[in-house]
Amino acid sequence: MSNEAAIGLVNELATRLSGIVEEFGRRTDSLVAASRETDGPDEETLIRIAGRLIDQRKRRRNFLPDELFHEPAWDMLLSLFVAYRRRQTLNIKSLVSTADAPVTTSQRWIEHLDKLGLITRVIDPADRRRIEVSLNETGHAAMTRYLEDVARRQ
Template identity: 45%
Template sequence: MKQPEHVMHDFSYGAVEDASGLPARVAIFADNGPARAQIEEDLSGAGFRTVDGGAISNLLDGPITLMGDVVMVDCPLVDAGALAALARLDMRVARAGAKLIVITAIDALDAVFGSLDQSDPQILVQPTRGERIVAVGRVLADIGNSRVREMTEEDRLSLLHLSRQVEAIASKLEGLTGSSGGAASPQSALRAHAEKGQSTAGAVAPSQTPSLSNSPRAAMPDPRLVRGMIAARQARSKFFEAELFADPAWDMLLDLTAAKAERQQVSVTSLCIAAEVPATTALRWIKQLVDTGVFLRVADPSDRRRAFIALSEQSSDAMARYFAEVEMPLLQQAA
């Protein structure tokens, strides 16, 4: 299908290279043909070489040949076949040292997250067209860093140029398209999930927890106290813009602390809800905190396709000690 000419003329950029100077190539898989074509057009316009991988079922039938440094899968809906394809791709991408980007919807997030445990993927929840381009730029920067043992000053400047170029293209695309097709935003979808009565759990920030191995362990706080603190924080948005107080790391830590005291498991979706930021942003926080050992990814023993997020022992102890220090002043204020 012929694309509008203004789209073709607005993006006349040269081929993008990763930080090691190799041509950037992205393989795209999606069951929705028009969606796959739009992703290919946007990435090609941004200077990336693309390969049309076809439907997601192609990942399951026969051998997988990774056709690029990056594999992008658009998977807003999942069934058993799609999850099997993602799990197989996850294993192959991890073995090949490539990068995986999976686009999904909030309703499918837990299933998608649970099926991807080897390749360290980027998961985007209902992203805009610009956010897709930025995601590819980010993973290409990671690939370049892993390939170049010692980056020269020229390498660093090339990487900076790549990052700026990709973000400029994404911004320009967002200016042309406005909101993405009138679809509900990830944040509104999260709110809809919360209104259905799903439990919420907190997001995380990439900070280091101090070592407490030589100190006696403190008891977890009363979960009612923690939930009260969360409610008080959320009430601020009734009177001020919520962005003024965005602190996903602390909000997730609070919610995971309450959940641990309540002996409740926390899904990645409910953790994103508690973060009170767009789901894709919350997922980046979660990934960083899992990588640094603040959070743990815990497999569901009854269903290997599911995974939960929990506090590490060190983080649990740190939160217990924090509340032991502040609990008395909080109780005095409430009295």
């Protein structure tokens, strides 16, 4: 093959490749635009759903006996999700109060949530007697997926 033929072949391949790149770009742009239209609910919607679930869980105790509703871990996960999205932290005392369960039971559930890898506990640098609790990335991702699913079904 002569140099001229090789150069011609390279130019032809470059032109074809350029067309493929342009087509890929158009398809990618179209997929990105479609994904923006079908993205999940916004942050405020997820916070509102979590808040509504917390409120519903508290209100049912007005109508039915308390002993029917002992899910302190779930109460804490919902509260931690709202705090995470609002960029707040909860200390153990405030988290325990959201669980509507005895302190020792709530503390056992905090320990269990930590062992499951859903939360992070950090000693408060300003007051070393306090421990701050927050969802970690794993816990936040799981709660987000759940709340997005709730939003889609509404």
